[in-house]
């Protein structure tokens with residue numbers, strides 16, 4: 464045996480070691496993206512603050528509770544919210560809009576559009592960086608001139624102005640509230656168009672959309688396609704996910 468070979472393992476052993484290292488590196492390289500994805504995935508159970516507990520807020524809140532989330536309902540009438548929460552079990556709570564905004568890691572706002580600027584001021588310091596699902600629509604017959612202004616500017620951008628610093632996703636804008644509460648139990652194959660600017664917020668909203676029985680379809684940003692997410696546009700009403708993709712691709 465030479466001096467050289469006495470200090471190093473034989474060739475077979477070195478080759479096997481190299482192969483084992485290669486296999487290990489391949490496995491680790493494959494695992495890293497999975498670990499990153501898992502870290503970015505929204506939790507299955509969330510704390511949701513709802514501002515506006517009327518038809519939309521109560522239907523979605525009820526469905527999210529059924530899916531295992533914790534929800535705090537709020538409006539201008541705490542007693543109504545307490546009564547609603549009492550019917551929905553221990554994962555339902557009632558609070559003021561500020562309490563709901565602080566409670567939720569994600570918020571749903573579902574108030575008449577005229578109320579949105581006031582809500583934005585009331586909870587402004589609590590919503591910076593927070594994910595907000597904005598279901599509110601500017602309806603001219605109901606909301607008057609400010610709805611006209613919102614439609615001219617584009618409702619996605621207008622909501623951003625009323626809720627500065629929030630990570631807004633527009634969704635649930637043009638499907639009837641009564642259907643929103645039932646979709647999960649209907650095994651429906653209805654798509655839900657959504658628009659937003661922040662990928663993490665879009666992921667979270669998509670998880671919540673799936674939980675209530677819709678297939679989320681990202682149609683664009685708040686500026687580009689957010690303006691179509693309201694009643695009276697080609698995206699309004701019930702469509703399959705494929706139909707939504709096709710309609711959205713034809714909208715400028």
Ligand SMILES: NC(=O)c1ccc[n+]([C@@H]2O[C@H](COP(=O)([O-])OP(=O)(O)OC[C@H]3O[C@@H](n4cnc5c(N)ncnc54)[C@H](OP(=O)(O)O)[C@@H]3O)[C@@H](O)[C@H]2O)c1
Pocket residue numbers: 514515516517518519520537538539540543560573574575576578581582598599600601602635636637638639640641
């Ligand atoms: N109905 C639908 O099928 C449907 C579908 C999609 C989207 N939308 C849109 O979603 C929004 C809500 O619609 P909705 O049908 O659920 O209306 P809704 O039944 O009239 O409920 C509105 C809720 O907002 C609350 N609210 C009003 N002003 C408020 C304020 N300043 N602060 C906190 N809460 C306030 C109301 O309670 P208090 O008055 O007690 O505060 C009520 O709980 C609207 O913008 C609508 O266009 C509706």
